[in-house]
Amino acid sequence: MRVLVVEDEVRLANNIAAALRERCGFAVDCAENGVDGAALTEFQNYDLLLLDLMLPGLDGLSIVRQVRRRRDTTPILILTARDERAQVVELLNAGADDYLTKPFDLGELLARAKALIRRGKGVSQPVLTVGRISLNTVEQTVRCAGQLIDLSPTEYRLFEYLIFRPRAIVSARELLEHLYDYNWQHHSNVIEAHVSNLRKKLRAVGEETSIATIRGRGYRLEAPEKQL
Amino acid sequence: MKRSSLTRQLIGGVLLAELICAAVFAFVAVGHEMHGRRRAFDVMLRGRADSLLGAVQDAEDPDDNVVVDPTELVLPSQDVYAVLNPAGRVLGQSPAAPPALFKGSGGSNKPVYFNFKANGTWYGAIRFDGMRVIDRDDKGGLRRPVTVFYASPTRDLWHGAVEAVRFYVAAGALLLAITGIVLVWFLRRRLSPLQELAAIAGRVSVHSWEFVPPGAVLRTSELAPIALSIEELLKGMRQSFERQRQLTGDAAHELKTSVAVLKSSLQLLSMNPRTAEQYEAGLEGLLLDTERTEDLASRMLALARLEEAPPEPSESSELKAAVHTIAERLSPLAALKQVALEVSGEETGKVAMHADDAEVLCSNLLMNALQHSAPTGHVSATVQTYDGVTELRVVDNGEGIPEAALPHVFERFYRADRSRSRNSGGAGLGLSICKAIVERANGSIHIQSAVGKGTEIRVALPIAPTP
Numbered sequence: 001m002r003v004l005v006v007e008d009e010v011r012l013a014n015n016i017a018a019a020l021r022e023r024c025g026f027a028v029d030c031a032e033n034g035v036d037g038a039a040l041t042e043f044q045n046y047d048l049l050l051l052d053l054m055l056p057g058l059d060g061l062s063i064v065r066q067v068r069r070r071r072d073t074t075p076i077l078i079l080t081a082r083d084e085r086a087q088v089v090e091l092l093n094a095g096a097d098d099y100l101t102k103p104f105d106l107g108e109l110l111a112r113a114k115a116l117i118r119r120g121k122g123v124s125q126p127v128l129t130v131g132r133i134s135l136n137t138v139e140q141t142v143r144c145a146g147q148l149i150d151l152s153p154t155e156y157r158l159f160e161y162l163i164f165r166p167r168a169i170v171s172a173r174e175l176l177e178h179l180y181d182y183n184w185q186h187h188s189n190v191i192e193a194h195v196s197n198l199r200k201k202l203r204a205v206g207e208e209t210s211i212a213t214i215r216g217r218g219y220r221l222e223a224p225e226k227q228l
Numbered sequence: 229m230k231r232s233s234l235t236r237q238l239i240g241g242v243l244l245a246e247l248i249c250a251a252v253f254a255f256v257a258v259g260h261e262m263h264g265r266r267r268a269f270d271v272m273l274r275g276r277a278d279s280l281l282g283a284v285q286d287a288e289d290p291d292d293n294v295v296v297d298p299t300e301l302v303l304p305s306q307d308v309y310a311v312l313n314p315a316g317r318v319l320g321q322s323p324a325a326p327p328a329l330f331k332g333s334g335g336s337n338k339p340v341y342f343n344f345k346a347n348g349t350w351y352g353a354i355r356f357d358g359m360r361v362i363d364r365d366d367k368g369g370l371r372r373p374v375t376v377f378y379a380s381p382t383r384d385l386w387h388g389a390v391e392a393v394r395f396y397v398a399a400g401a402l403l404l405a406i407t408g409i410v411l412v413w414f415l416r417r418r419l420s421p422l423q424e425l426a427a428i429a430g431r432v433s434v435h436s437w438e439f440v441p442p443g444a445v446l447r448t449s450e451l452a453p454i455a456l457s458i459e460e461l462l463k464g465m466r467q468s469f470e471r472q473r474q475l476t477g478d479a480a481h482e483l484k485t486s487v488a489v490l491k492s493s494l495q496l497l498s499m500n501p502r503t504a505e506q507y508e509a510g511l512e513g514l515l516l517d518t519e520r521t522e523d524l525a526s527r528m529l530a531l532a533r534l535e536e537a538p539p540e541p542s543e544s545s546e547l548k549a550a551v552h553t554i555a556e557r558l559s560p561l562a563a564l565k566q567v568a569l570e571v572s573g574e575e576t577g578k579v580a581m582h583a584d585d586a587e588v589l590c591s592n593l594l595m596n597a598l599q600h601s602a603p604t605g606h607v608s609a610t611v612q613t614y615d616g617v618t619e620l621r622v623v624d625n626g627e628g629i630p631e632a633a634l635p636h637v638f639e640r641f642y643r644a645d646r647s648r649s650r651n652s653g654g655a656g657l658g659l660s661i662c663k664a665i666v667e668r669a670n671g672s673i674h675i676q677s678a679v680g681k682g683t684e685i686r687v688a689l690p691i692a693p694t695p
Binding site: 081101 | 496
C-alpha cells in the first residue's frame with residue numbers, strides 16, 4: 001500500500017511516514033505544501049491520502065475537492081489542529097472520509113489509516129481470507145490453515161495488495177506504484193523476483209492457491225470458486 | 229440608579245414654563261381687571277355722591293341752613309352716606325351710617341377715596357367737599373359748603389373680580405391640559421428615533437454584531453453622529469474580535485502542531501525496539517523539537533507582554549549599542565554563512581525602549597537578513613538620528629520577499645514560505661514582535677523588498693526626552 005502524507009511540519013510528516021513504513025509496511029511519500037501534494041495525487045497511485053488542513057499554497061479542503069472532482073475514490077484522512085465543528089462538517093461533506101485532531105495518538109492514526117484502506121477496497125474485517133490462507137492486516141501475518149508463513153516485509157506487502165483484489169489482474173506497474181514510494185528506482189523485475197519467492201513459500205506449506213502470471217498483463221491471485 | 233427620562237423632563241419643563249406663563253398672565257390680567265373695576269366703582273361712587281349732593285336742599289329755616297332731602301334720592305339700600313356742614317353738623321345721613329364713614333374728615337378740596345370696615349362689611353368710600361348754592365338770584369345766592377361722605381360695599385366688586393380670576397384660571401388650566409396632551413404625543417413621536425436607536429443598540433452582543441441604524445435616526449442631526457460612531461466602533465471591535473479569534477486559532481494550531489511533533493516522535497521511538505544509536509538520535513531530535521516548542525511559547529508570551537503591558541517611562545536605551553552587541557553576537561553565524569555583516573552610523577539620543585527589547589528588535593531584524601542571504605551576500609545595519617528621530621535601516625541583498633506576501637509579513641504566524649521557515653526554526657512571529665516593540669516606543673516600521681534584489685527594513689523611533 002502506498003500513502004501520501006501532505007504536511008508542512010516536516011518533523012511530523014517524517015514521524016508519520018516512519019510509523020506507516022515500520023508498523024504497516026506501507027510505501028509513503030511526503031509533500032511539504034498543498035501545491036506539491038495536489039500534484040502528487042494526480043497520479044492516483046495512492047491507497048490513502050493523509051492531509052494536513054492548514055497548508056501553504058493550497059489548503060487541505062481544496063485538495064479534497066480537487067481529488068473528488070476527478071472522481072478519485074482514494075480514502076482521505078485529514079489532520080487538523082482546529083476542531084471547529086463547522087469546519088469538520090465542511091470537510092466531511094467535501095468528500096474527506098475521516099479526521100484526526102492534533103496532537104493525535106500515532107497508534108490511532110495507524111489504525112484509522114488501515115481501516116480506511118480496507119474500507120476503500122470494500123473490506124470491513126482486518127483479516128482477509130482466500131481458500132485456506134488468511135492474512136491479518138493488524139499483525140501483518142499470513143497463515144495457511146493456522147500455520148504461520150514466514151514472509152519478508154516486501155513479500156507481505158505484495159501479498160496484501162493482491163489479496164485485497166482476488167482474481168483481478170494486477171499489473172507489475174500497478175504493484176510497483178502501490179508498493180514503493182517515489183524514491184525507489186522502478187524495475188519490474190524486482191516484482192517478478194518477489195512474486196517468485198512468494199509462490200515458493202506458499203507451495204512449501206502445501207497451499208494450492210497460487211499467484212498466476214498473465215503474460216504481458218500482470219499477476220492474479222487464484223482463489224477457489226466457493227470463495228466468491 | 230434612578231434614571232431620568234428625557235421625554236418626561238422635556239414635557240415637565242415645557243409644562244412648568246407654560247404654568248408659570250399662565251400664572252403670570254392670570255396675575256397681570258386679574259390686576260388689570262381689578263384696577264378697571266375699582267376705577268369704575270370710584271366713578272360710580274362719585275356719581276352717587278354727586279346725586280346725594282344734589283339732594284341737599286334749602287332747609288327753609290331762618291339761618292338759611294341746608295338739609296338732605298332724601299325723598300328724591302334713589303340709592304341702593306346697602307349704601308351708606310352722610311352730609312356734614314363745615315361745622316361738623318350732620319345735615320343728613322343714611323339710616324345706618326357707621327361712625328367709620330367719617331374718618332376721612334378734614335382735608336383737601338379733591339375727592340378722597342378710602343376703605344373701611346363696618347359691621348363685618350368692607351366699604352369703598354368717597355369724601356369730597358361740595359358747594360351748594362341756595363336762593364340763587366342775581367347776586368349769586370347763598371353759598372353753603374358741605375362735605376359729602378358716600379360709601380358702598382365692595383363685596384360685589386370683589387365678587388366680580390373673583391369670577392374673573394376663576395375664569396382666567398380655568399381657561400389657563402384647560403389650555404395647559406390640551407397643550408400637555410399635544411406635547412406628550414408630539415415628543416413621543418419626535419423622540420421615537422432615539423428609542424429605535426436604543427433598541428437596535430441593545431440587540432448588539434458578542435455573537436450578533438448587526439447594527440444598522442434606521443433611516444429616521446440618520447436623518448436626525450443630533451442622533452446621526454451617535455449612530456455613526458457606534459457603527460464605527462462596532463465595526464472596529466468586530467474586526468478586532470475576528471483578529472483575536474484568528475490569532476487564538478493560529479496560536480492553538482502552532483502549539484498543537486508542536487505537541488503533535490513531540491508526541492509522535494516519542495510514540496515512534498517506543499513503537500519498536502531500537503538500537504542505542506537510534507534512541508540517541510531520537511532523543512536528539514526530541515530535544516530540538518522541545519527547544520522549538522519552548523521558543524514558540526516564549527515568543528508568544530513576549531508578544532503578549534509587549535501588547536498588553538503599557539510602556540514604562542523609565543525605559544530608554546541606545547539603539548546603536550544594541551545593534552553593535554547583536555552584530556557581534558551574530559558574527560560567527562555571518563561568517564558561517566559567508567555573509568558580510570556591516571554596522572555603522574551615529575546616534576545622538578536615547579529611544580523610549582527597554583534595552584532587552586532593543587536587542588530583540590535588532591536581533592530579529594539582523595537574523596532575518598542573515599537567514600535570507602546567500603553566501604557572499606551583504607547585510608548592513610545603519611543607525612542615524614535626524615529631526616528628533618532615530619532611524620535603523622537593515623538592508624540585505626538576499627532573496628527578497630514576493631510582492632503578494634509583503635503586506636502580511638508583520639502579521640503573526642505569517643510565513644512567506646512556511647515549509648522553509650519551519651526548518652529554519654521560525655514560528656512567523658519575529659517581525660510581529662519587532663512591530664510590537666517599535667509601536668510600543670511610538671515608532672514605525674516599514675519594509676521594502678524585491679525578489680532577487682533584497683530587502684530593506686526601516687525603523688523610525690522618536691528620541692525620548694532626557695529626564
